[in-house]
Amino acid sequence: MYDMTITLQADSKKCLYEQIYEYIRDEIREGKLLAGERLPSTRALAENLQVARSTVDYAYEQLLSEGYIEAKPYRGYFVCKVEELLRLQGAGVGASDAMQAAPVGQESGQALKGKSKPEYDFDFYPNGIDMSGFPFGVWQKITRNVLSFDNNELFALGKPQGDEDLRATIGRYLHASRGVNCTPDQIIVGAGNDYLLMLLEKILGRHVRVAMENPSYKRAYRIFCSFAYHIERVGMDEHGMSVSDLEKSGASVAYVMPSHQYPTGTVMPIGRRMELLKWAGAKEERYLIEDDYDSEFRYRGKPIPSLQASDTMDKVIYIGTFSKSIAPAIRVSYMVLPKKLLEVYKQNCFFYSSTVSRIDQRILNEFISQGYFERYLNKARKIYKEKHDLLVEQLKPFLKEFRLYGDRAGLHVLLTSKEGIDETQLIERAANHGVKVYPMSDAYLGPEEDGRPETNTVILGYAGLKLEEIEAGIARLKKAWLD
C-alpha cells in the first residue's frame, strides 16, 4: 500500500483537511497515485499525520465526492481510474495570474460614445441626457419604502410579462400620453429594447423580411441583422417611409418611428400613417413595429399620438422605453403586442422569465403612479426645450450655409451643408476646435463593407450639455465652419 508522507503546515492559511485533500488530489493528478491503488485507512493516516481522524475523514469525503477516490465496503478507499488526468496538469493554475492581468473589457462602439473623449471640450453626443432634474431623493425614498418591509413575495420571481401593477400603470400612461389602446395583458416589460426585439424574434419567427427606413436607428438594424432577418432598405420622403417602395420590397414587417424618425426627425403625417396601416392590413402576416423612442420630448404642440392609436386592425407592435425618459441606466422598456401576437407569445414564450427585477418594477411603478414621473417629464421637457431653443437660436448664423432640421422634437438636430461640404470634413474641422459632432452616415444602413455613404450632414445632440456649453460649443463651430 502506498505510504503517504504529507508535510502539513500548521501555519498555512489552508486548514489541515484541505492540505490533505489537495496533497492526495495532486498525487492522483500527477499519476504518483495510480488507479486502483489503496489509500491508508482514515485511522491509519490520522495517526500517521498526528491529526484528528475527522480531519482525514473530511479530506477523503471531499476526494470521494469529486470522484478521485472510491470507497469499497469493508475494503477501504481506492484511487479511481480517471481518464486523461495528465492533461489536467497546470489546470486550475495561472488563474490568479490571469486575475491579476485582468484585462479591461474592451468597450464596444456604442459604449465608447457614451462619454466624451478627453480631446474634446464639447461633445454633441446625440444620445446624451440631462438628469439634473431627476428627483434622486424621491427615487431613494421610494426605494427605501419598497425595500423596507422584507417581502418574500417581492423577492420571488415575478411574472414573465412583468408585474401586473406596473403593466397597468404603463397601460394608463401610454393611453393618456400616447393614445395607445391596449390592456395590461398586451404589455410585456423587458430589460431594454434590444431584449424586447430578441423576444419579438421568437414571436414573429426566424425568417422575417423586415423593412427599415434609410437612414434609421443603426442598433435596431444590427439587431435585425443578427437575426436571420432579411432587411429591406426602403427609401423615405419628407413624410417618412415610402409605402410604394415598401410594397415593392416584399417585406412583411416594417420598422418605423412615426413620431420622430431617427435621425432625420421626420414626423409622419396622418396620411402616411394611414397608408402604412392600410399596407399592413392588406396581408395577414404583415405587421408594423413602432419604435416610439423619444416621443416624450416635443417642443411644439402636444405629443403626436402614436401610430398604434390609429390602428384598428391589430397590426402595430408598439415599443417604448424609460431609458430615454428617465435614464439609460433604468433598463425598463415595454412592448405592446397585437392580440394575435399575444397568443403566439403565450404559446411559445411564456417560459422566458422576466428580465427586470421586481424591486425595480415596484420602484418604477411607485414613481409613475405617485405622479413623480409626470412631474419629472415636465421638468425635463422644460430643461430640454431651453437647451433646444438656445441651440436653435445660436445656430441662426449658420442658416445661410447650412440647412437646419429635425428640430421639432427629440434631443438632437441635423445640419446639412448647402455648399455640399462633406460630413467628414465638417467633423474634422469641428474636432480641430475641440468640438465633437456626429456623422449622418452612421445612421445609413447596409453592410459595413459597403463603406459610408457620402453625406453633407452632421448630427448635434444637446441633451447632455449645459446651456453655457452649448453656447461655447456653437461659438467654436462658428469658427470651425463659418470663418
Next chain:
Amino acid sequence: MYDMTITLQADSKKCLYEQIYEYIRDEIREGKLLAGERLPSTRALAENLQVARSTVDYAYEQLLSEGYIEAKPYRGYFVCKVEELLRLQGAGVGASDAMQAAPVGQESGQALKGKSKPEYDFDFYPNGIDMSGFPFGVWQKITRNVLSFDNNELFALGKPQGDEDLRATIGRYLHASRGVNCTPDQIIVGAGNDYLLMLLEKILGRHVRVAMENPSYKRAYRIFCSFAYHIERVGMDEHGMSVSDLEKSGASVAYVMPSHQYPTGTVMPIGRRMELLKWAGAKEERYLIEDDYDSEFRYRGKPIPSLQASDTMDKVIYIGTFSKSIAPAIRVSYMVLPKKLLEVYKQNCFFYSSTVSRIDQRILNEFISQGYFERYLNKARKIYKEKHDLLVEQLKPFLKEFRLYGDRAGLHVLLTSKEGIDETQLIERAANHGVKVYPMSDAYLGPEEDGRPETNTVILGYAGLKLEEIEAGIARLKKAWLD
C-alpha cells in the same frame, strides 16, 4: 370657404385649443372637411370664436404637425388629402373601456408555481428560497449610498458586457469559490440565465445540435426548443451524462450541471468530467455549457470545483446566477465565455446593450465586494442545512418504502417509491392531505404530445418552508404514503 362654427365649452376640462383642434380633426376624419378645402385664417377664426389668436395658432400648429392640414405660403391653411380616413372612425375609441376591462395578465406556468395555492397547507416547491437571512438593511444602506450622489455617469448606459467593477468582482468570487479561471473580460453580465442563453444563441449560431441529460432542467429545454436548436436527449448513469451516448448523438454542444444535476442531484465525478472535456476537445465546434445554478449550497465537503476549473482547452461556457444565491428578483446572471467565443461575441453581439441597470450592478458589486454576500451565503447555507438535515431526519421512516437521493446539495431531494407507486398517485395522496409535492416527470424532456413518462419519483423542495412546516408537512406525507 368652409364656415366653421365651433361651440367651445369654457367649463370643459379640455383647454380651448384642444377643443378647436379636435373639432377640426374630427371634421376632417368624418369627411365634412374635404381635401383641398381652405380653413379660415387664424385671425378670422379667433375673432369668430372670440378666443386669443394664439389659441387658434396652437390648434392649427397641432393639425399641421399631425398632417391633417398644410400651410401654403401667402394662401393659408388647407385640408390635406388623407387616404383611408374613414377607416379611422372609431379608432382611438374603446381604449378607455379596454383600460377599465384590464384583464389580468394570464400567469405562465412557472410564474404560477411561484406561490403555493390555497388548497395546500404545505408546498414543497423545488424553486423556493428563504430570504429570512437576507440583510435588507444593508441592501438598503448600499442602495442609498449608490443613489445618494447624483452621478450622471452611473445613470448613463453602461458597457454591454456589464460594468468592469462588477465583472472583476464576479471573476474573483468565481475563482475563489468555484475555481473558475477567467479574466473579467470573459464575463458577460445579463438579466437572468434565459437572457444569457438567448445571447449565447447569437454567439453559437442558429443551428446547433445540443445534447441534454434526461431528465434535466425543463426551462433550458424549452428555451433551446424555441431556438432552431436540435435537441438530443442523452441518457445518464449515476455519474451524469453518458459520454458514449453523447458521442453517438452527433451533438456539438452539451448542456450539463456537473456540480448538482437538476433534478437527479447527481454530482459528476472528476472522471466523467474529464471524459466530457475530452469529448469537447476532440472537435473544434464542440462546447460544454455548464449551468452551475445552485453550487453555493452543499452540505458535505466544500463546494465541488466547477467543470470550467478543469478546462484546459477553452471549451466550457460557464453560466451562473445570483437569482438563486441572493433572490430570484435579483435578475443578475453571468456567463463566462471561452476566449474563442468571446471574439465571436465582440464581433457579432457588441451592440446588444446591457440588460442590467447600472444602479443594480453597482449595488450588487458593493454587496459582494464589501463581504456581505459571503456572510449572507454562509447564513443561508446554515439555514438551508438545518432544513435539509431536519427533512432528511424526518424522512428516515420513509426509507423502507422509498429511496431518498439528491440530498448532498441543492435545495430539494427526491423520493422514489420502491414498490413502484406511480408519481401521480403519490402526488394525489399527498394533495389529499394538503401537501404539494412535485412530479419527477416534469423534468423529462420531449414534446408535450409525447405525454408524461411513468415515474415513481417525486421532488421535494424545502428552501421555502419553515422548519415547523417541514416537520408538519412530512408528518402529513407519512399519513398519506405510509399509513
